[in-house]
Amino acid sequence: MKRETKSPEIAIELSGISKKLGGLPVHHNLNLKVERGKTTVVVGASGSGKSVMLKYILGFMLPDEGEVKVYGKSILGLSETEMKKVRARYGVVFQGAALFDSLSVFDNVALPLVEKTKKTKAEIEDQVMHYLSEMRIADARHKMPAELSGGMQRRVALARALQLSPEIVLFDEPTTGLDPETSENIYDLFIETQQRLQYTALIVSHDIPRIFRVGDWIAVLNGGKIESVIAPRQAMKKASGWLRKMLDV
Numbered sequence: 001m002k003r004e005t006k007s008p009e010i011a012i013e014l015s016g017i018s019k020k021l022g023g024l025p026v027h028h029n030l031n032l033k034v035e036r037g038k039t040t041v042v043v044g045a046s047g048s049g050k051s052v053m054l055k056y057i058l059g060f061m062l063p064d065e066g067e068v069k070v071y072g073k074s075i076l077g078l079s080e081t082e083m084k085k086v087r088a089r090y091g092v093v094f095q096g097a098a099l100f101d102s103l104s105v106f107d108n109v110a111l112p113l114v115e116k117t118k119k120t121k122a123e124i125e126d127q128v129m130h131y132l133s134e135m136r137i138a139d140a141r142h143k144m145p146a147e148l149s150g151g152m153q154r155r156v157a158l159a160r161a162l163q164l165s166p167e168i169v170l171f172d173e174p175t176t177g178l179d180p181e182t183s184e185n186i187y188d189l190f191i192e193t194q195q196r197l198q199y200t201a202l203i204v205s206h207d208i209p210r211i212f213r214v215g216d217w218i219a220v221l222n223g224g225k226i227e228s229v230i231a232p233r234q235a236m237k238k239a240s241g242w243l244r245k246m247l248d249v
């Protein structure tokens with residue numbers, strides 16, 4: 001039987017966030033709720049503060065004001081040890097793909113397992129190959145990142161981010177630099193993978209309108225705050241008008 005929930009469960013909540021960097025305001029009273037098990041896409045122009053927002057969630061940067069909660073608990077003021085435990089629940093796909101140039105595809109994906117688990121070599125081999133197959137890059141296991149296309153690099157980055165079964169996956173501009181067709185393929189992969197693994201996804205991007213179809217919710221970051229949170233279909237309708245103009249893309 002499906003569990004009845006009166007209100008959606010919130011995985012991440014940012015409230016009343018304000019931040020200045022280099023004397024300039026980046027966020028001003030920013031509020032955002034990220035629903036558990038859903039994909040929230042935050043769209044905003046370049047320099048609008050998308051990466052900085054992710055840095056609060058990762059505990060790499062503190063807001064000047066406001067609150068950041070993960071599963072209802074504040075993560076502000078946590079010790080580095082406590083913050084590491086929070087980060088252990090995340091998978092991160094960084095802007096670009098941020099693969100280790102000197103490691104093969106297999107070793108890049110295996111790294112979290114080697115560093116953070118006591119799995120045997122055979123178990124690691126099994127798991128990594130399973131994910132590489134799911135991402136349709138098993139044949140590239142021996143390749144080095146420089147030998148891969150941009151799309152393949154993103155597949156490797158996603159496979160790596162998923163190794164420790166994260167509850168939350170954060171994506172920073174996951175398709176920057178990819179051509180439209182490759183971006184669409186990556187979005188198909190994101191949708192498939194999220195449906196299969198049911199993690200909470202938070203994606204920041206300025207790839208509008210393409211990125212819209214990936215989200216359950218589209219949050220528009222403009223003027224330092226989340227201006228609106230709308231359904232993808234609604235965002236699609238507006239994409240040719242004010243939204244594109246506002247985002248200056």
Ligand SMILES: Nc1ncnc2c1ncn2[C@@H]1O[C@H](COP(=O)(O)OP(=O)(O)OP(=O)(O)O)[C@@H](O)[C@H]1O
Nearest residue numbers: 021022026044045046047048049050051052053206
């Ligand atoms: N460490 C920092 N010191 C000073 N200013 C910073 C720092 N990090 C970011 N900023 C500024 O904060 C603003 C928001 O930066 P952020 O990287 O979050 O933008 P973004 O929305 O991710 O842009 P893009 O789409 O280009 O990645 C920018 O004006 C940037 O110059």
Ligand SMILES: [Mg+2]
Nearest residue numbers: 050051095173
């Ligand atoms: Mg950024």
